[in-house]
Amino acid sequence: MANGTLAVRDLSVSYGRAVQALHQVSLDVPAGSVTAVLGANGAGKTTLLRAISGTLPFHRGAVEAGTVHLGDRPLTGLSPAAVVKAGVVQVPEGRRVFGRLTVADNLRAGALGARSRKEIAASRERVLELFPVLAERAGQRAGLMSGGEQQMLAIGRALMARPAVLLLDEPTLGLAPLMAERIADTVREINMQGTSILLIEQNAALALELSSTAHVLEVGSVALHGPSPELAASDEIRRRYLGVTDEPEVVPEAHLRGPVLERWAG
């Protein structure tokens, strides 16, 4: 498996030329590490992954400036397929398994970038070892599985391409806590087997527990970053995720400042 740090440098991304989504974001995912990115909805987390995996054009987005490298190999400007080939595979948010395909076909779809049958067989073995449930359900349509099983399939499908770096977008989203815990265990396991992981997660506690380093994105820029245990200890994070923010309170008389809107008389 390819090695090297996934390095994002000064990345700026915009949608439709007018909407800037990322502004000079830099971060590293050292080989063999788990790096987490936290942030609110719309902070730019998913955009970051899209920029790495080359899927911005699906959303009329484009990299305006900055680079992404895996080791010394530049990834910016590559097609999604080329990025997969380079060893970086993304598990999309919301799993997005191919619901009308069987579990086995979903796994095959993940291996379409691979070179040899032998490699595919080896990958499959590894995936089924990680997720025995996928072997039991091999012939079933993926759409009929539970959310947790779908998440396992989504991760397994990505692993079929034998990635050096796995990009995980909200893997525990909408999952029951027990299931979330299981997914977390699997992520740990995958990482132990040598795959670096860039983890995007709203569940801050879980993300910080899993990762060695974490970055907090806010409005398209990195607002905070540091070793995960340090961040986990900070009040900052707790407040952020419980809604106590550093923004000033709304003054009740606020409306007196703006124009008044009369009721519409019809």
Added chain:
Amino acid sequence: MSETLRRPAFWALAGGTALLLALPFYLDAFWLQTGLFAISAAIGAIGLNLLTGATGQLSMGHAFFLAVGAYGYVYLASDDGAHVSGLGVPTPLAFVGAVVLAGVAGGLFSPIAGRLRGTYLGIASLALIFVGQHLLMNVEGVTGGFNGRDVPPLELFGLRFDDSPDLVVFNIPLGALERLWFLAVALLIPAAWIARGIVRGRPGRAMNTIRDHEVAASVMGVPVARYRAGVFVLSSMYAGAAGALLALVFRRTVPEYFGMFLSLDYLAMIVIGGLGTAAGAIAGAVFVSVLPQLLTRFGGELPLVSAPGTGGVSPAEAARILYGAAVVAVVLFLPGGLVGLWTRLRLRITARRRPPAPLTRLDNKEQPA
């Protein structure tokens, strides 16, 4: 009023109308005829553009509604004959009736027009062409069957839109074509004006939103299915007017004319001219109607085009290839069509005259898909 006189749009409008009114005094029959086809096509294309351009609904059945308009006029205006029947309604009323009939026909299709969207409707409406041709051929009492029917000339306030009685103005004889020209212009201008009013008004906003974001439209209170059906009816009425006018120009309706290629021509018109606006429809209609005539007339002087019957690419074939290619080229290189090109040119000119507006500050944000 003086402010009005300074507006270039006013002068353009007045000049354009003047030109349209003066043309019959100069053009020979061939160009008048071509022009009349172009004007009728423009009326039909404006209607289709309301449907396809403004509302995002594809229709391949436009030729059917043209046929309803054409035959509707003939049926209403003709007297009962030996083989064919008619209602003998005064001709101006028959013209209005034809437009209404086309609308009714569109309304009968509304269970499908309201429920299907976009290209699905396109294929479904293809059926109208085939069903329509079948009816035109078989309902002989109304349509005259394969032979078609004579079209009674329109008579408006004592003026007959026909070659006789003679009418000479400025020493120029105004025959049927010249007279019809004025009628056509008198129909085109309100047709475009009404379409513009609709697109820019309340219905237009609803139509555009159905095209851009159907759910948003419905949540804002737009009854989507009813609107889709309504626009379909409206576009059918435009087609009906175009069809009735065409019938007057032809002076005879024949079923062959209202086939699939006619529908395709109309789609080509609105794409080439520019989707969504009346001006685009008119530009496209002129392009598609006049191009083959230009090539037929001057084809001999063009390279690669050879006279009919001598082998090689004939003018008619060259015209078809050219306008097929124009459809592709416009979509690939000229989004907005001919009218879009004009707008951009105009923007470039005004931009040179005025200092550039300050750019809005780019606030950030991720745009979810």
Added chain:
Amino acid sequence: MKLTARATAAAALALAMGVTAAGCSGKATGGSGGTDSKGVKTGPGVTDSTIKIGVETDLTGVYAPLGKSLTQAQQLYVEEANAAGGVCGRKLELVVRDHGYDPQRAASAYSELQPNVIGLAQFVGSPMVTALKSRITSDKMFTIPNAWATGLLGTEQIQVTGTTYDIDMINGLEWLTKEKGIKKGDKVGHVYFEGDYGESALTGSKYAAGKLGLTLVEQKIKATDNDMSAQVAALKSAGVTAILMSAGPRQSASLAGVARAKGIMVPILASNSGFSPALLGTPAAPALLNDFYLTSAGAPISSDLPAIKKLADAYAKKYPNQPRDNAVVNGYTNAAIFVDALKKACESKDLTREGLIKAHRSASSYDGGYGTPQNFSHFDKPATLRTYILRTDAKAVGGLVVEKGAAESELVKNYKAPAAG
């Protein structure tokens, strides 16, 4: 209110400008009529040196094969006529316009031709002729259509040459009963095109079937139907003893092919548009050579009439490798009829449109040596009631030979063609 004011102002201004512009027009009243130095009255299309003859044909549409043969034959005739000195001291010139079987383009082409030609020696496609009929009438444009539908009769300016489809079918059906053993009580199939070609023929076959005590099994098809299996299946189950075919060559080929392959060996009799020699090069050839007949008002190009022999040779010389089909004869003879009328008009010193039509209508027994003599003096009846029965023959030029010479049947004598108004 401002808007209305503006609109009114614009309208008034437009009207003023338009009126001013119109006043300066050079498009003045009056036609191009006149009288030349020899006292010959002339009209549109005629100058001192040329006579322009219009041709509205189909070179790119569904009837392109027909249009091509017709036009080439007429070009040939005009060349020969010019080589022989032209007409009235003037050269003839064909102005060819291709309408691609589209009524709109035909109308445009007509508008273009109308002021510049004396008449139309060829007009392909009865829908197009029908669409322009009222203008042809009001322009007094002498027109020879290349369609033989009954609906084209009844107009002084339009000359359908030869028989109409209904006449052919009546003559043909009577011939079948006389020569092919079809007898009273039999069922006869008729496969016909939607449109005036097929339905004119149907009028004739219905009339004849009624008189002969036959039952007609009708099968209407469209020009785009190329596979006649379902029709043959229906005819077979009806048990027909002969099949009439008023459609295109492709449909004839398919029909004959399927019928023969299914062992239906009844005679097939097609209208004159139902065959093309090109078909004898396709797998359908054996079927088409088996008991397949064609009705025709004109002699086939394989005929041994001297005039037609001469034409066949000249055509082959001028257009080598082009099929020599019956359309060649038809186009050529129509040109001859047209030019003959021009010559007569010249003699009576009237080369106007009215003069041309008058000259043409004065010919009550025209015979250019191409077969049946024709009577052009009345326009509500076909010019002749005689029909040739042709038989397919792989060796013959044009793939057809005469089975039975031109003849008028008993039935047709009392038949009155329903001319359309």
Added chain:
Amino acid sequence: MRDELIVSGLTVRFAGLTALDDVGFTVAPGSVHAVIGPNGAGKSTCFNVLSGVYRATEGSVTFGGTELTTLAPHRIAALGIARTFQNIALSRHLSVEDNLMLGRHRLTKAGFLSAGLRLPRARREDARHRARVRDIAEFVGVGDHLAAPVGMLPYGVQKRIELARGLAMEPRLLLLDEPVAGMNGTERQRMADVIVRARADLGISILLVEHDMGMVMRLADEVTVLDFGKRIAGGPPADVQRDPAVLRAYLGAAHEPTAGTATATEEEERERA
């Protein structure tokens, strides 16, 4: 009671998966009620049912006594229920003014005929409503952009136009779907300010889906918390903030296993894709 929104026993299932399971809450007239919950908890599904985009499998939603679950979206809009979209759903090529004028659709009458002929009636109506739309635009702070095509404007402005379009419907109940998602501090502040003033000036009820807890705590009178399609808590913000079930749902810490709950559905994820 007039203008009271009552949701009871609301259940939505897609292809066997339960997106909402027996959810109930009440929005008092003139109050701000927030629905919160982790991603995939069923908030958007809930909004889609309220606005008629999705059909409820079971349960009822009434507004001022009218049952909504059987009504088409435009009928619900006609009752004075407006909504915004989390993922901006404006017509990019139309001007801001025209987008806002669409909000007036239910309040205006001009049809094909009167708009096409520019009848005085239609023109008067248009002028009157344009004036109102301008006021609303000023109120929301997008008055400077009225003539610009929406697609050319920054995201934050588009979000405000979404809100303005909702207000342009002169709603009695306004459903706001993550109105400040993806905004920075200042923008959030301005948006919150607008929402507070709108409620004060117009006296409308607001149902709010929001992730930004700070925003929710400041704005809401009442909070309903969803998790896995179920209502797990509800009450005044301060109480909810301390609810152990809520802490668990948000922080994923110290949880006890929940028995076999159906998980979020495909549908729910699609919406957010």
Added chain:
Amino acid sequence: MSTFIELVVNGVASGSVYALIALGFVIIFKATEVVNFAHASLLLVGGYLTAVLHDDIGFLPALAAGIAGAAAIGALVELLVLRRANVENHAVLAIVTIGVDIVLTTELTRRIGTEVMSLGDPWQNEILTVGGVSIPHTRIAALVVAAVLITAFLLAFRYTSWGVAMRAAAEDGEAAALMGIRLSRVSLGAWAVAGGLAAVAALFLTVFPTPGLDRSTSFAAMKAFPAAILGGLDSTTGALVGGLIIGLTESLVTGYQGDLTFLGRGAGDVAPFLVMFAILLIRPAGLFGTRELTRV
């Protein structure tokens, strides 16, 4: 009775040919969401190449060349036109394919000119008669070839990597791209396969009992439109069933037109569209089509 059986066999045979065309149509729609109105011209390309080449290189190589040629032109259309068209409105993309169709059809009919071209098939006008029912060999060949091709296609669709890629891309393009599937290749492949299928259909539309390829052949391809939409534009099964329904309707209505005069004579061409209307009224997405899910 034998008439009925013959009509049914004919209907099934021509229906299976329509199904081939409709299948190509559906594949393109699934892979790219484009309704391809240029499908008829792809058919003409295949038929024309086969007709021109069969004298020199023999029937099977000519057919192969026709299939390859139509596939190549299909791929070229994707590569040169649709890939470059950057429009949101799918109706516009459909209109672009109309433009392509006009160009291709005009050029091909110009080349075909006035000829009726034979494709040089080995079956000629042989007929098999079983118990009073006679069936042309070409019909049997059409049935067998269509059945084999459709089966092969469905198997490939289900079991090969290409099929997995196609299905994955059709279901969720972005997720497929994230798995390393090259969407550009998938859509290129879809157009090529559709072209190839159309070329095979061209063969069976022009052999006995039809005299050969000429300019009107492309009209026959129009039947595939109602077939595709009544089956459901995004369903391969739908294309198959739709093709059969259209073929049978056409054959039976034509065969029994004597008993169906109330429809007007010559209703065989219209009946398929009436059936389509009826089905769309009940199921707007067709028999097997998936209803579009509203996404907000």
